[in-house]
Amino acid sequence: MSAGTVLELNNVSRWYGNVVAVNDVSLRLPAGVTGLLGPNGAGKTTLLHMMSGFLNPSRGTVTLGGEPTWRNPGVYRRLGLVAEREAVHGFLTAWEFVLASAKMHRLSDPRAAAVRALEMVEMTDAQDRRIETYSKGMRQRTRVAAALVHDPEVLLLDEPFNGMDPRQRMHMLELFHRLGADGRTIVFSSHILEEVEQVSGTVQVVVAGRLAASGDYRQIRRLMTNRPHVFAVQSSDDRRLAVALIGEKSVSGVEIDTGGLTVRASDYGSFTRALPRIALGQGIRLRKLLPSDESLESVFSYLLEA
Structure with missing residues (x-):
């Protein structure tokens, strides 16, 4: 894992006409698990889309390992994204969906990569069923597998626990911990406080488009x-x-x-x-x-x- 893979936002703002979605946010996210916490509409999704290069900042810069994420397709070799909005064809099976993702990344052995990713999210037993037959939690896990198939150094997830039952959620929590301990940068958003508390002691709190607090939430409280x-x-x-x-x-x-x-x-x-x-x-x-x-x-x- 590259020690230089740091996701960094410097004085980033994003506005839509007169509406300011993100206002002058600076973050440095090294390896480990970071929770992006805030109420619905706080600007979390906009931040994640700028981190992933899907959205250009109106002002400021977003870099991954020193390279800009915007208009830089090369970053997707190092980055995986699970967006909040689902974009999965229901007629595909999990195996077909994850294998297609592996082939799009032009991996040397896409089948082996797909097997590994589905095993990581515990979806091998249902991998040959069509996605339209899955529960929301199973669809979420399939999407996480597709984002992990190329073994990215950075994984961004927008509300990843939506629809998961307690057992699925616990497994995903353990997976994020392992990935962070292995030196990957895991950033996930949530408006549910206990989810962030269980996964990460490091919190970035976003309120009304601004970074309201940053660091260990216990230290934030004591300050x-x-x-x-x-x-x-x-x-x-x-x-x-x-x-x-x-x-x-x-x-x-x-x-x-x-x-x-x-x-x-x-x-x-x-x-x-x-x-x-x-x-x-x-x-x-x-x-x-x-x-x-x-x-x-x-x-x-x-x-x-x-």
């Missing part, structure tokens, strides 16, 4: 100093701990119920350092400390409110 951090705490004496925590400068609120404490802290670092010290001083044993608002759902809702 939001204007928002309280919420923790679930259980101890050997929740009531006494609650009284002691009220006097801590970094604590902005404490609630107690049968499940333990809900603590709101204004400063993540100060609170997590102070809690063990306070518990030890009171002779209280901590049984649980869990940040309860570090899910992508919390991060995403905070960014939308910002």
Whole structure:
């Protein structure tokens, strides 16, 4: 795998008349799995189409390994795309569809490549059935196989989990992890928060065409100093701990119920350092400390409110 295969966007914008779909986005996507997160209409599909060379930026540049993706057919030897909109002839079988993709790439052994790709997505048992008889999840897996048939260094996927059942989704998650660990660049879009959270710790959050946040979603959450951090705490004496925590400068609120404490802290670092010290001083044993608002759902809702 080429170590220089980095997908890069520099000050990229795309507009349609007076409508700005993507506004001044800069990204550098090396090997590994990256989730492109945002609500429907945020600009994710437009970004992926520019990354894949299907759409030219109105301003800025998109490069793959230093080469522009727009008007550069050579990039498709290194890149695979699974678009959100299906473009699969239903009268073909999965085998015929994936084999045709291998032949279009002029591979030296297209049949062997098609076998390998269908095995990767667990479609060999149904490969001789017409695609029109497939469920949506099976069609999705067939399209992923066609995008993988030439062993690309970069794989772009727009809402790839649509229509997949839990078992299919889990297999696809594992496949993306393996491909990323092998040195490939995997970029997939989703508006479903838990999908991104399960596949990738690296998140690019797109809101209204702009890059709202970038990096590990837990770190993004901790940098939001204007928002309280919420923790679930259980101890050997929740009531006494609650009284002691009220006097801590970094604590902005404490609630107690049968499940333990809900603590709101204004400063993540100060609170997590102070809690063990306070518990030890009171002779209280901590049984649980869990940040309860570090899910992508919390991060995403905070960014939308910002």
